[in-house]
Amino acid sequence: MNALIPTPPPSVLPFVDPFGFGRAAHDYWRDTLERSVLFMDVMRQRGNQYLEHIEQTKPNVLGFDTEVLVDGRELARPVNYELMRIQPPEGVETDLQMRPFVVVDPRAGHGPGIGGFKPDSELGVALRAGHPCYFIGFLPYPVPGQTVEDVVEAEVAFLRHVIERHPKTSEKPMVVGNCQAGWQIMMAAALEPELFGPILIAGSPLSYWAGERGKAPMRYTGGLSGGSWMTSLLSDMGAGLFDGAWLVQNFERLNPANTWWSKQYRLYAEVDTEAERYLEFERWWGGHVVLGGDEIQYIVDNLFVGNRLSTAQLVTSDGRRIDLRNVRSPVVVFCSKGDDITPPPQALGWVRDLYDGAEDIIANEQTIVYCVHDTTGHLGIFVSGSVSRKEHTEFTANMDYIDVLPPGLYETTVSSAAEREDAELIERDYLLEFTPRTIEELDQEIQHRPEDDTRFATVARISEINLGLYRLFVQPWVQALATPESAKWMRRMHPNRLGYRLLSDRNPLMTAVPVLAEKVRADRHPVHEDNVFRAVEGIQSDQVTRSLNAWRDFRDSSSERLFLDFYGQPMLQAMVGLGGDAHVHRRRPGAEPEHRRFIERRREEVHHAITEGGSHEAVMRSVIHVLGGAPASDERNFKRLRASRAELEPGIQLADFKHMVREQFFTLQQDHEAALEAIPTLLKGQTASQIDAHLAHIEHVLAASGELSEHAAERFERIEELFRQAIQHAPQAEQDARREAQARVASPAAPAQEPASEAVSEAPVENISGEVPTEGSEASSATETDASSTSPADQGTASSTGSAVKRKSASRATPRRRTPRKPGKS
Numbered sequence: 001m002n003a004l005i006p007t008p009p010p011s012v013l014p015f016v017d018p019f020g021f022g023r024a025a026h027d028y029w030r031d032t033l034e035r036s037v038l039f040m041d042v043m044r045q046r047g048n049q050y051l052e053h054i055e056q057t058k059p060n061v062l063g064f065d066t067e068v069l070v071d072g073r074e075l076a077r078p079v080n081y082e083l084m085r086i087q088p089p090e091g092v093e094t095d096l097q098m099r100p101f102v103v104v105d106p107r108a109g110h111g112p113g114i115g116g117f118k119p120d121s122e123l124g125v126a127l128r129a130g131h132p133c134y135f136i137g138f139l140p141y142p143v144p145g146q147t148v149e150d151v152v153e154a155e156v157a158f159l160r161h162v163i164e165r166h167p168k169t170s171e172k173p174m175v176v177g178n179c180q181a182g183w184q185i186m187m188a189a190a191l192e193p194e195l196f197g198p199i200l201i202a203g204s205p206l207s208y209w210a211g212e213r214g215k216a217p218m219r220y221t222g223g224l225s226g227g228s229w230m231t232s233l234l235s236d237m238g239a240g241l242f243d244g245a246w247l248v249q250n251f252e253r254l255n256p257a258n259t260w261w262s263k264q265y266r267l268y269a270e271v272d273t274e275a276e277r278y279l280e281f282e283r284w285w286g287g288h289v290v291l292g293g294d295e296i297q298y299i300v301d302n303l304f305v306g307n308r309l310s311t312a313q314l315v316t317s318d319g320r321r322i323d324l325r326n327v328r329s330p331v332v333v334f335c336s337k338g339d340d341i342t343p344p345p346q347a348l349g350w351v352r353d354l355y356d357g358a359e360d361i362i363a364n365e366q367t368i369v370y371c372v373h374d375t376t377g378h379l380g381i382f383v384s385g386s387v388s389r390k391e392h393t394e395f396t397a398n399m400d401y402i403d404v405l406p407p408g409l410y411e412t413t414v415s416s417a418a419e420r421e422d423a424e425l426i427e428r429d430y431l432l433e434f435t436p437r438t439i440e441e442l443d444q445e446i447q448h449r450p451e452d453d454t455r456f457a458t459v460a461r462i463s464e465i466n467l468g469l470y471r472l473f474v475q476p477w478v479q480a481l482a483t484p485e486s487a488k489w490m491r492r493m494h495p496n497r498l499g500y501r502l503l504s505d506r507n508p509l510m511t512a513v514p515v516l517a518e519k520v521r522a523d524r525h526p527v528h529e530d531n532v533f534r535a536v537e538g539i540q541s542d543q544v545t546r547s548l549n550a551w552r553d554f555r556d557s558s559s560e561r562l563f564l565d566f567y568g569q570p571m572l573q574a575m576v577g578l579g580g581d582a583h584v585h586r587r588r589p590g591a592e593p594e595h596r597r598f599i600e601r602r603r604e605e606v607h608h609a610i611t612e613g614g615s616h617e618a619v620m621r622s623v624i625h626v627l628g629g630a631p632a633s634d635e636r637n638f639k640r641l642r643a644s645r646a647e648l649e650p651g652i653q654l655a656d657f658k659h660m661v662r663e664q665f666f667t668l669q670q671d672h673e674a675a676l677e678a679i680p681t682l683l684k685g686q687t688a689s690q691i692d693a694h695l696a697h698i699e700h701v702l703a704a705s706g707e708l709s710e711h712a713a714e715r716f717e718r719i720e721e722l723f724r725q726a727i728q729h730a731p732q733a734e735q736d737a738r739r740e741a742q743a744r745v746a747s748p749a750a751p752a753q754e755p756a757s758e759a760v761s762e763a764p765v766e767n768i769s770g771e772v773p774t775e776g777s778e779a780s781s782a783t784e785t786d787a788s789s790t791s792p793a794d795q796g797t798a799s800s801t802g803s804a805v806k807r808k809s810a811s812r813a814t815p816r817r818r819t820p821r822k823p824g825k826s
Helices: 021-054 122-128 148-164 180-191 217-224 229-237 245-253 256-269 271-285 293-305 344-354 358-363 385-397 399-404 439-446 450-473 475-481 484-492 495-502 512-522 532-567 570-575 593-608 615-627 635-648 654-670 672-677 688-703 710-728 732-746 778-783 792-798 802-811
Strands: 066-071 081-086 101-104 133-138 174-178 199-202 241-243 290-292 331-336 367-373 408-416 430-436
Touching (some): 021 532, 081 148, 122 133, 122 385, 180 199, 358 408, 385 430, 399 654
Parallel strands (some): 101 174, 331 367
Antiparallel strands (some): 408 430
């Protein structure tokens, strides 16, 4: 087959081109021509793929087979959402008794399916862990008249259906919301908190005014465009529909180097290997959907510009206030410093907006966990394979632990097991650790500026004014001129959509491209990477990228400066009614008098409950006390604690167990010293052997994560002392039985011919503190029962009479228990 470029005979080349520059140039230009043909063919395939995708009734990019369970169009308040059950792929089995796993997809201009885009995704991780999985997706066009409230109510209905499908599962579903789906499920959880298990919001903006200067250019968009009137204009031109391609275009403008050059050049440079990945991603990125005009206006007015969700100012049409403090489930916030769409301040700022301090979070019985990735971009948070294999795998594996985590604010980090000294104690490749944080520490991520609040409050007021003027003078004319047909053509002519159509088989000029591409693939001549001209090409590409990045930085800094200067004018702020005080418009809900009264009332309730409870409460209080002295906690403590649920009280449900953990945490938080001194009171009525078994159980829990820190070890010594006090006040019958058993062991008439396995050691038995007990010491009774082989319930039965205890103490000597070591001790 003839090549596209004639090639001289090889024997002539050394004479014509002794230094090889000509041959390098020839090889490079031949490769360039071939790559250009193959690049155009990939773009043609992209266009065909786009047209095929948008013509489907229910397009999505899910990588799993699904079964539709509930069609949102059939609900009382119809919406274009649907609940689907994910069918496990071949070789993967799920357990219907495990916690259901629900992923809600973001509706931000793109089509559905990104949460299950590939095997290494949120759904893939959950399926491999054995969870039954469900997916809440949407259709390309909204139901006429649907609102954001309707969507939230539909998601509530979907969760009710999931719970009904698992009547034997006590745990509520874990719900994952990506990007814009995050604020939707948080709204739903605030309205119907009893339906939700742990909530993971990945890359989800909830506090839209927050951001670090120089790193969050998108938050200035509303102010630079004069507010939300532009959104209303585009919806009116679309005959009541808003084209999601406008949202996608905004995302693309954040990184012009990638949009206009890098993404395409990467395909061009590696067209032989990059085509499949490029087409797979473009199938989702180009699958633009349409939103209702009322929906997008509600989102822009109340969230993007008004920031009313994170300040509890949203009220539903039936009068219910949407207050995120009503969420009773643990909330895991996953964000990244490399995300320019939802930077960490916008993902985390709502915590600061609602709470004065960590004590407010605790008093409100909320558990908030955040994880900040260092580098991954916005899509990488819920699409990247490496993130799924690491962070999402650990979140999924530890959701039960997070579900019983005491109320408070925590930062979680994921460390590699191979890099840790205690690697032998870790079951998986990574370890998830939780460190308590304060609002002041969280502020290091949020970098809140009160003067910026004033500026954004000014934008919100001006937006209301401009929107009112538009609706009064312009909207009637636009709505009169717009028709469904004109709206359709406006969508088709959008630059983002038009680019796909022009480079497809529907363009007659593309007819020759597949023929040439087939010819090139049959006789491909790729150039080597060490080709000097290929190296120069890479250098030039880097120059283009750096130039576009420099232009972007200049654009963003200029826009930021313009925004800050214009909306920072005291005269303008006074003219819109703020008087330079943002809190006239935006008051922190945590400072409300009724919230203060709630906190005081909650403290009184906890204070009265200090001496209420029994041995289970004593054990839980002790464990929380010791772990509270460590700088961080991790999943290994919970694994033992979860196993102890069956030991302590076999019939207890996870919800009751979670309640007990939280109540004991509150008790320690309210009056730490009084709560500790009450431990012997909680152990009243327990025999010495039972109390000793409880202490052994605590040691097992603490030993799960290796050696205790010095501070934690000191706290454990305090617990030992309190348990010894309880043993000294154990029931008298137990003490008498133990003294008789000790006397019989010390008697010279003891039978010497007993089997070795049943013989009693003649050496004095040490008590917990290492002291040799005397005849009158009740502390020695703690070592008479094998706590590792007998549950507290069984011990209570066995020690109900003195004779039973005599038989047990005469037949077996219990090995000495080893106290968790302090650092530096062997």
